[in-house]
Amino acid sequence: MGSGPAILSLKDVRYAWPGRASFALDIPDFTLAASESVLLLGESGSGKSTLLSLICGTITADAGTVTVAGTDIASMSAGQRDQFRAEHIGLIFQQFNLLPYARVLDNVLLPLRFAPLRRARAGVPLETASLLCSSLGLPADAIAAHAGMLSVGQQQRVAAARALIGAPPLIVADEPTSALDAATQATFLDLLFAQVRTSGGTLLMVSHDARLAPHFDRVVYMSDIIRTRQGAL
DSSP states (O other): OOOSSEEEEEEEEEEOOTTOSSOSEEEEEEEEETTOEEEEEOOTTSSHHHHHHHHHTSSOOSEEEEEETTEEGGGSOHHHHHHHHHHHEEEEOTTOOOOTTSBHHHHHHGGGGGOHHHHHHTSSHHHHHHHHHHHTTOOHHHHTSBGGGSOHHHHHHHHHHHHHTTOOSEEEEESTTTTSOHHHHHHHHHHHHHHHHHHTOEEEEEESOGGGGGGSSEEEEHHHHOSOOOSOO
């Protein structure tokens, strides 16, 4: 479990979707330490997606602070938040969001086009992308293919490589194992954790599946971090 400074910190964060009379989320305190792996569990409608949007800066809190890698993202303009997210947060989406007609390595390298600091950390980007894909269990023929030609499990590994390249300090994964069977799920998590440890990153995975809990340093329930919640999220 991580023991370093906080990579992510939410303090007294409140957020309501526009047009609603009361706060949808009220989070007194939620913190992730450096190099920690945390599973955030919650059912549909519990506020997981809203929380991720706050962390990634695609929406901003009505009150409180959201600090990522020592920076309060609420103090930034929308463009600055976009740039900061590209540099400091690696995202693994539930639907992967790959470019199906682009080759695997082009998909993996895509974040570096918008993140010069992350690109510098990647060393020789093409070599780093290839090594990441191999380390995540992708065979050579899959690495050379178009992303749309791969199996679901292989596409998931491409999405993980794209999030990891350039060693962003925070990796956020949104239900990335929901389409996988238990054996494939466990294999993927083992590979993902190994690469996150190598990069020294912090992993926050959001899921509704409590069976994933033994893989993580810590498990947090949405119901435990929300002080008040009203309305659908």
